[in-house]
Each structure stands twice: as C-alpha cells, then as structure tokens.
Amino acid sequence: LDGLTAEFVEKTLLTEDALIEQCRDADALMILREPITARVLAELKNLKVIGRFGVGLDSIDIEAASRAGVQVTYVPDANLVEVSTHAMALILALARRLKQFDGAVRAGRWAAMTDGAGITRPDRQILGLIGFGQIGRLTAERARVFGYHVIAYDPHMPAERITAGGAEPVGFDELLARADIVSLHVPATPETRNIMSAGALSRMKEGAILINVSRGGLVDEVALADLIRRRHLAGAGIDTFEQEPPSPDNPLLALDAVLVSPHAAHYSTQSYA
Structure with missing residues (x-):
C-alpha cells in the first residue's frame, strides 16, 4: 500500500x-x-x-x-503446489499406515508389522481424481512419479484434455469402482455438494481410501465414518470439514484410520508471502 x-x-x-x-x-x-x-x-x-x-x-x-x-x-494459482503436495502427503501416509505404525511404536509395540496389513506398492494401485483442474492435474503429476496409475472424472473437461494431463478419463461410477484411493479436487457448488454421499461412498472399492483437500460439504462424514468402522473403507485423509472447526463428537475424529488437518492444505511460508 x-x-x-x-x-x-x-x-x-x-x-x-x-x-x-x-x-x-x-x-x-x-x-x-x-x-x-x-x-x-x-x-x-x-x-x-x-x-x-x-x-x-x-x-x-x-x-x-x-x-x-x-x-x-x-488468486487462482495462490496455493496449487501446497494443496497438491498436501494431498500426496495424506495419500502416502495413509497408504503406508504411518499413523498406525507411529502409535504402535509409541505404545511400546515394536513388532507391529501386522498393523500394516494390506500395504501395496503404488505401481499396483489406482488413484482416482474427482475434478481435474489445476490442482487435480498437479496432483496427478506428483502421483505418477510414485508409480500410481491415475484415472480422473471431470464432467466439465474434454476427455482428450484429461488424457493430455496424464490421466485416464472415466465416468464417476467407474472411478469409484476402480480406484484404490479417491481424491477430491472440486469447488463447493450446488452441483458438488454431498458428491460423496452415503451411496457414493458405499460404491467405492472395498479397502479404498478417501482424500478431501477441497471443501467441507462434499462428503457425508457420518456415512464415511461408518464405512471405515465396518472396514469397507481403509481410511480417510480429511483437511476440510462441513463444520469448521469440527465438533469434538464428529465420528471421524474417533477413528485411528483417519488422518486430519485443520484446513491447512493451502498453507506454506510462500503461499502466505
């Protein structure tokens, strides 16, 4: 000024x-x-x-x-790097069961390999991106470095542009059925509200992981917690909640298989400079 x-x-x-x-x-x-x-x-x-x-x-x-x-x-490009990096951090931490391993060691349980049951190499897994805008495309670029096969659903983007961005274009239901990890990269609009409803979550592949670094209100949080408790889903990484800060009795906060952060995916020293 x-x-x-x-x-x-x-x-x-x-x-x-x-x-x-x-x-x-x-x-x-x-x-x-x-x-x-x-x-x-x-x-x-x-x-x-x-x-x-x-x-x-x-x-x-x-x-x-x-x-x-x-x-x-x-500022449309304010924190593209930060949010896509945060998404990958949640994906890798959950896929490698880091929270469970950390808790086991701190509790004095060194022989905790069984806590990592189901860990799979990235090149054997499919990452599904819902939304393939700037952050979605940057997340795809980062994920491919680790070996993930990336599929993407974006009704507002031509299939050839998704392909050019390094992902396989698919429909919404096909993405839910195939993806080992589903990551949300869409704005909060009437069209996207509750896009991961109880029905959509139940159609996700058994043992899959959900990542939300976009906005609260996209996910039915109660249904997500229930599906994780019943072990239909392996876990979730949540940076944004419908109510922020979340209520202490939000069921996701009680689950060891859920990794949360305080709507911080956008933050770095550089993005706030």
Missing part, C-alpha cells in the same frame, strides 16, 4: 456481526475465510472491492456482491 493514502487495518473477523461492526466504513476488504454474506454486503455501504487471497469463492455471496456493485477478485 506504499504511496496510497489508505489506512490498512488487520483483523480476524469470522462472524457476520463482527464484520459489520468492524468494517462498516471499509472501502475494500482483503479476506481469507470471512463470511461475506448478503447481510454483510448490505451493511457495508462504502465497500467497492473484495480481494480473496486464495482460490475458492464459496465464502462470498457473489450474486449479492454483483447486485451491490462490489467487485470480487481472487
């Missing part, structure tokens, strides 16, 4: 009331996860522009912003 006659105020405001109270006179907002709802927009009479330093826009009511004449900007 050097050279501008502007006052810059930094605050964390995660509720509508806090935003309205603290930003009533703001001409511009730079946000990460603040809820910019129609109510907030209606109260911020001076607001002219919102800049989100991230990829997703689901925390902003875009239609309400348009009606109010407020311009919305974002």
